[in-house]
Amino acid sequence: MNTAYRVWDGEQMCYYGDEGICLSIGELGSIEGKVFGWSVWLEGYGVIAHSGDGKSVLMNGTDQFQTHSRLRRIYARDIVQQEETAPGGLYGPEPFIGEVKMIDGSWCIVNEKKEECRPLFSETATNKVIGDVYQNPELLEGAK
Structure with missing residues (x-):
């Protein structure tokens, strides 16, 4: 299984596995119901990029x-x-x-x-x- 991912957040490249970088792929919560996508967050900081922000790309x-x-x-x-x-x-x-x-x-x-x-x-x-x-x-x- 390929677990190597990176995300371009519109300004810089974030690599899954780098210190403090976490990645979730699958069902994400939303107000209207279930949404499928991905999000990247930095421990202690919060979400830094996600599939719905219109500028970030998961590779x-x-x-x-x-x-x-x-x-x-x-x-x-x-x-x-x-x-x-x-x-x-x-x-x-x-x-x-x-x-x-x-x-x-x-x-x-x-x-x-x-x-x-x-x-x-x-x-x-x-x-x-x-x-x-x-x-x-x-x-x-x-x-x-």
């Missing part, structure tokens, strides 16, 4: 980690640079930059400009997180 973590420098989980909406390491690889040696999305049950790197999609998992390529679509949208604008 799943993938089962993949970047393969450059420190170990870091890759999440939906990350911008990843994938580089083939095997000579004669399927996609060639040029780096591929795109947004991480779930497509038909598989995590993929999608480059809208090139109209190309590659699997996030590769036995012969390395993945490096270079940003995310909220804090670094310019990385996708220049992705060729």
